[in-house]
Amino acid sequence: MTETERAVDDAERARDPRQPRLPRPLTSLPRRLVRDELGVLIVLGLLVAGIGIPYPDFLDTDNLLSTAHNSVYISLMACGMVFALAMREVDLSVGGTYAMVLVVGALLVRDGWAPWSAVPVMLLTGVACGVFNAAVTTLLALPSFIVTLGTLMLFRGVGLALADGKQITDLPLNDSYFTFAGGDPGGVPFALWVLLAVVVVLAVVLARTRFGARVRAIGSNPDAAAFSGIPVVRTRVQALALSGLTTACAAALALAFYGAGDPTLGQGYELQAIAACIIGGTPLAGGRGSVIGAVAGAMILSVVAAGLVFFEVPINWTSFATGGVILVAVAADSALRRTGRRRR
């Protein structure tokens, strides 16, 4: 739109008898929360239906729950990643953080810590990883892309070294931590309950709190944010710490579920988490983000992988299909956005 068109627009609005425009009636919170995510949720529904109609076994509750459970670790990482992406940062280190926190937790438990009391230590380790990422990014004035590419290997390396490259076993698997947090209270995997809680909390944090608004403001225009007195550095530390926290959360749940600490777990999770965010409508350019969309994105990846099994596609085509889903989702999103803008 040119300056002239805008001026004409202004003039027309000025002539409009409804001026001054009253604030648009606000939609209720739940409706507002899913408005942006509707597209990706519909796609998820269509995928489930598309597999479930020819193969009704897919719709079996146990199968749906296990499909969801397969995505839970990536989903949690994606929930935190949304905050990094929305402020034009990226956290590539989550795969390494995940492995390191898992090993730290497993070692503590093996050394006789009560498993439940190891959880706060694991969460703090994850937060420390995020703070470290933000500190290096800020002090060296480097893009977080580069810094976290380094710490991805760094953190995984710490995990491998601590575990001596081996799986950490011999954990007290009859402890309530492994039976409850690794089990299915109420018939649903515990991890999914945690994910539900995290999604609700973080969706509200991103959309409605000062921290969330700062994250989006910085992503929208970092220069203007600094000139508005927004504490850019502090917000970056908080966002990357949050990414570390949700990753540590995933690691704690994985420890409970697997009952062992494997330092090679989580390879490539960082890219899947970013892909989930992008499928869910969080642009790499920042300024916007959707926690619910990110989780839906992770679920879509998981459903596609499960669907391929039902369609008896050879397992080696999974990567191909995942890549295809990402491209189609991003293309559809940008096409929809373009037409949406024209309509307004």
Added chain:
Amino acid sequence: MTSYGDILVAQGLFKSYGGVRALDGVGMRLRGGEVHALVGENGAGKSTLVRILSGTLAADEGAARLAKDTRIATVSQELSLFPDLTVRENLFPYRPPRRFGLLDRGAMDRAARPVLAELGLDVDLGTEVGELPLADQQLTEIARALLRHPRLLILDEPTSALPAAAVDRLEGVLCTLTGRGIAVLYVTHFLEEVMRLAQRVTVLRDGRVALAGAHREDVDVPELVSAMLGGRPEQPVRRARTVVDLPPPVVLSGVSVPGRLADVTFTVRAGEVVGVAGLQGAGHLTALEVVCGRTAVSSGRGDIGGRGLPHSLRDAVRAGVAFVPSDRKRYGLMVDREVWENTTSVSWLGLDRGGIAPSRTELVRRTAELTERLRLRGGPHDVVARLSGGNQQKVVFAKWLATEPKIVVLDDPTRGVDVGVRAEMHRIVGELAAGGAAVLIASTDLAELTEVCDRVLVFVRGRITEEVHGARLTEHALAVAMQQGASAAG
């Protein structure tokens, strides 16, 4: 001086952009062997004329005729070098000499060395241009132009970035070039440089020639200023302002920033509107940056809003500074966001006011109040990118008004807005001062300073050289003061 005859004759040039007439019947005659200066205010049509003469823009009417076989080379005001390439690679951007399909460094060096020697530029041709000091970069750019063997060389504000010694060298270079019969068109803001380097001078005003090819001996700086400004009515309206007798919100005392500000002292009291003026690089904008916490000082003391000198933008905002930048899209707005998100970005996000999660209704309501006060055309839910420039600037004002600032810093606040919006901005500035704010304003539009300011501090080469106020506060007085000793060569 030998006469070389006309190199370029332009007559009756007209050019309009939309409805705005940029050139209104301009003629010009450039002779070989002379330096011809072209001066005028911002927006007088200099750039348009240069682009037409150099052939990058077509005139609506009229034509520029060149002498036979005249090649033109232009050195523009923004450096257009490739910082990551070597000097050698930068000098031959079009058709570098090649041998067996590879770049022929030997041939490049043989061609380049005499030209660099002539310019007194002593650098290794393999140096990356980005590593050279600014003055050498500028000379590299001139060398690149000379390697095209032009008969007409256009220098578009070449000295704004040059230190005194480099200007001396440039003078020598210009002598050599004109001695070979080359014509030089020299566009500049520095009138003292005109008096020193050019043989003749043409002044543009509002798209017309105000002074055509006058000989240097026949004019002086005040005359050139008069020609640039014309016989505009100079009746500044002075309002009586109540200046509150409190410790002044802005105090700078002996403040220096290496290479940019030298021992600057001034205060702005509550209720006062103080302007800063200067040519490019004079330091007046650096003074604004110091107040905003964007630039650190090397010496001197200061107090902004009772909290000392701010160390960061955030410090300044918390001390009560509001900053309206000239580049509002870059520094002032989130253009992809709705109006209410912008207007609450300082008060809610920058200053931690309004609770962790105020209701959206409340934020929107506050925005509606502000937009009404500013007569903004558009509601709280309009996306900023869809507003016109003037209304976008009102959004920037609105986000600061929401904080009730003690100190308001304005950098060219009415750039690119129409007359009506400009008048409204000035009304708001007046209201802010009346409400007890200390206002500090810079503007490329001198008329604006005379209209809104109580007094104007004139900066020349990093120092305050004059304070203009009262009946003396006219565009003419400001323009002359800005030129006094301003030339880096002076």
